[in-house]
Structures are given as structure tokens and as C-alpha cells.
Amino acid sequence: MSGRSFSYATEAFEFIEGLENLVTPQDVINAVEKSFGIFGFENFIITGLPNPRESFEQVVLLKKWPVGWFNIYAKEDYVRVDPIIRLCRTTVQPFEWSEAPYDRASEPQAAEVMDRATDFRMKEGFCLPIHGIQGYEACFSMSGAHLDLSPQKKPALHLMAMYAFERARQLLKPSPYNGSGLLTPREREALTWAAAGKSAADTGEILGITERTVTAHIASACQKLEAANKTQAVARALQFKLIGL
């Protein structure tokens, strides 16, 4: 192993151990700013991915973004068309912004987000998607005007970003997150089996509870999702990504 990559490893492990001692969200922002600056990053955001009923501002955990850009991004609701956010939802691998596909001709809004970001020196970037337990989705996206992301640096960056995300999550406890907080685990389980074509009786057998209890979970899920019946509840739960197939 070369001396060069060794120094990034040391930096990464020291950064991770240092996170333990941080007490406030601002401490995390300062630590990330300092350590990620070494890689050329100037701005970053750690945010949950909003479901259709949440706004962007509601799900942001930590940010060091130019104020002007944050205001534009929120006002234009760019989170719905941002190709970086879109790729985050479908991959677990970290990626460079330039790897997030969009079509300039048919997706002018996607092009607009990427273009306007460069007005704020956010030309190049690196993004780490987070797919947590029980449907929690988030990302850590960072950018700079001149990045130098050699293959030796990326593993250190990947690891540091994951631990920084976790520390931010612990300190801010994003709860109740709508994805997992809206429905209880039992309600999600009952809907998942309904989506798989199982009756309440079948589901009761699978989960080891009575049919009546299953029906009660479904009824409660219908109420929370403002659904008229089980079919609509399943459709909404899939749409909001509260359950999967």
C-alpha cells in the first residue's frame, strides 16, 4: 500500500473516531467542512428524500449550502426533478454528479437544476445514497468547483460520509420520519401481504395473529393513508414507498 493512500486511511479513521465526541449538529458541520475540504469540497447537504407529501425543507438534516441556492432550490421545488435525487432512490452505490443521467431535451427542468447549481460554484459533486431500515431514504451530497477524486480517495470518502451521515442522524433523530413513522411495522407487514395477494386470513396465519387483528391493522393503515379501502391503501403505500413488492 502506498504512503499516499495510507494517509487517506488515517484521515478517515481519525475523522470517524472524532465524530463520537461531537455534541451538536453544528460540530458535525464544522468537522465535515474541515475534513471534506481536503478533497476539494466546499458545500454539502445531508437530507432525507421527501415522499410526495413532504417538502424538501422538512427532511433536510444538515447543510452547508449557499443561502441563495437553498432558497431557489426550495422555492422551485427542485427536489422533485433533481437527477441526483432521482439516482439516489434507485442505487446504493456512491456516484459522481456527472454519472447521474438525464436528458437535456426531454427533461429541461433537470438540466435547469444542474445548470443553476454551477452559478453557486457547485459544478462537480459526489453523492452517497442511504437506504436504511424500514424504508428510510436519505443522501449525503457534496460539491466543489474543482474536485480531484482519484480512485484511492473514494473509499476513504465513502466511509467518512457514511459515518458523518450516521452521526447527523443520531444527533437530529429525524423522527417521526413519515416513511417509517406513518405506519407501524405491523400495518406495513399487513399491507405487504395484501399487496402479495394474501387475504386477511392468510396474512393472520403467516404472522401468527388472528384475522380480526389483521383487519384492524389494515383499517388503521387505511385511515392514516386516507384511503377508502384496502386496494387504495396498498396503492398509496407503494406510491409513498412505505412498502415494496
Add this chain to the structure above:
Amino acid sequence: MTQVHIITHDNEHLHRDKLEQYFRLRHEIFVKERGWLDLKRPDAREVDSYDNKNTIYLLAIDQDRIVGGQRLYPTLLPHMISEVFAPMAERGIPSARHIFEWTRYLVVKERRMGRTDCRLLAALQQFCLEEGVTEVTAVVEMWWLPRWQQAGFKVRPLGLPSMIEGQACIAASIQISQDSLDHVRRLAGLRGSCLVRDPRISPILDRIPHVAA
């Protein structure tokens, strides 16, 4: 109702069919679904040299059907991190009587949205706490890290991530603790133990062959 059963050398003669199911599921998931072709075998059973009389299996079983599984192996013996993944543990390979390696974790496809993951994670913490295991080591795909952390696991990286079969993976050590067990149970709304005890199984720390230091 899904419960996690412990299978060791002491009781495997009673659970051959369960182990066979687990081996076939490993082939199904790791070879066919994930594409780890090095593990491919003509009989469609994924079995390796760490499946032997020292292995402990924790299998999630629902009405005779395996829905998830994982295995533990003593780190005092040559194990996967020491023999295969040593370069991934540049900060040192934890190895002691009370440290086990945790491998071949799986959940069947249709149970990945439910609580089976949490049940398996809780069973791991509970089993280790009861047996006096203080730490487990594992090689895991990086995207699993936040899932463990959200489940309340305390994870220390043993090195930087490296690419295995196109996926960034890391060698890590997980501290066993009552806090982590409580956390994952709370997260999934699991009340009480989901581990089925078999009196035939002798304490695992007593079973480890003594190896000269």
C-alpha cells in the same frame, strides 16, 4: 410465527433438513441473485470450509420454512477474514475466544420488507450476550452499514472499503451490547426473546478448541 433457532454440532442431527434448506437458499441468493459465481456449485448447495463442527447457525424459521439465516465461526480458528479478506483489515484482525466471525447473512426475498432483518439482528445480539461473546467481525457491503447503525449496532471499521464483485465492501467489528439489543427490539416492536433455546447445546465458549497463542 417466525422464531430464530440455534443449530450447532450438538443438535444438527435433528435439523439436517433445515441446514440443507439454508445451504440451498445460500446458493439461490448469493450465487443466482447476487452473482457471486465463485461460490457456484453443481449441486446448488452453497457450502464452504467454514461449515463444520465449529459453526453455529442462527436460522429464522416460520412453520418449517427458513426465511432468514446467518452463521458464526470462532476467530481463534482460521476464518474468512484471516484467510480470504486479510488485506481488508489493515487495522488488525480481531481474534479471541470471545470474538466470532459473522457470515452468510440472508433473508428470503418476500420477507425483506418485514421484520425478519430485525429479528435476525436481535437474535444475533441476544445469543452473543447470553453466551459471553463480546464482539463479532464481518465483511459486509457498504450499503448495509447505515442499516446496522439504524438498528443500534456499534460498528468499527477494520479498514477502508474495497471492491468485491463490483460492490464496495468493508471489514468491520461489531460490539455486542444490551443497548444494541434493546434498540433493535424497540425499532421493530419485538417483545421478549425470539430465540429458541435447545438444552442440548453446550455453552459455545467451552466448545472452542484451544489454540496455542
